[in-house]
Amino acid sequence: MTDVYEQLVDHAPVGLLTISLGGVILAYNRRMATWLHEHNGAETDTFVGRNIVDWLTPSTRMLYETRVMPQILSTGSVREAVIEIKGPDGSRVPFLMNAEVAEGDGETHLRAALLAAPGRIAFEREVVQARHDAEVASEALSLMQDATSKLAVAQGVDDLGEVLVEAAGRATHAAWTSVRIEETVADGMSTVMRQWGTTPAGAHPNHRRARG
Structure with a gap:
């Protein structure tokens, strides 16, 4: 024995x-x-x-x-x-x-x-990642639906700009958000036509230009 x-x-x-x-x-x-x-x-x-x-x-x-x-x-x-x-x-x-x-x-x-337990640990990590991805997707869908409903009732370009600033801020969780409409002239220089939100002094925003 x-x-x-x-x-x-x-x-x-x-x-x-x-x-x-x-x-x-x-x-x-x-x-x-x-x-x-x-x-x-x-x-x-x-x-x-x-x-x-x-x-x-x-x-x-x-x-x-x-x-x-x-x-x-x-x-x-x-x-x-x-x-x-x-x-x-x-x-x-x-x-x-x-x-x-x-x-x-x-x-x-x-x-x-x-x-x-390599299989179990890998499975648990996949579950955690899937849950995180689902939460991110749900947040993105909620943000899109909210922004769409606000855009539908926007009154003019000013309301449009404010909606975009709010949506961009929520989507990026940025400390500050600014939306700008710029016009690019022949020499390649750009002129800010309209701006919504705030840009701290000395900041260099990363933005997409709406070319005129």
Whole structure:
């Protein structure tokens, strides 16, 4: 039965780690060793005594030290924390980590299980991007509908200019917006015929010209 348990621990489809509260690796299973070797190019007999943060990407290391560990110390566990292991080629491999505080040999340490999750993380990122794109599209549609309704009731060129200034400001989230109608004469110089909105002193607006 001992062999069965050893096979289960070593060849389970998850990486298992025992680490100190400071991140030092105390024990690991063969699956974890394989993953660390594949993604970091490390030798499989050099993990004990090294710190888990050695394999983390800079952003994941910051997350681990500022959010994951404080939560573990506060609540005793963490569930589905996303961490990324850096590869020797600069690639990032995402994992989901569950960890909990444990006592053993008179010392407090962490038991952690890591599950490779590139597909899930990629899917979640796609969902976030799709939600963002939908929000942007919805905002653009709302802006267009609002501008169209205001243009329909505009009374003359002054109302038209004000509607364009408001619409351009909302669309670009700019600190200031100016709409200008210019006439270009034969020598290539332009003369401002009409202007709406404000242009701060010294500003160089990026604008399209309505040529006369």
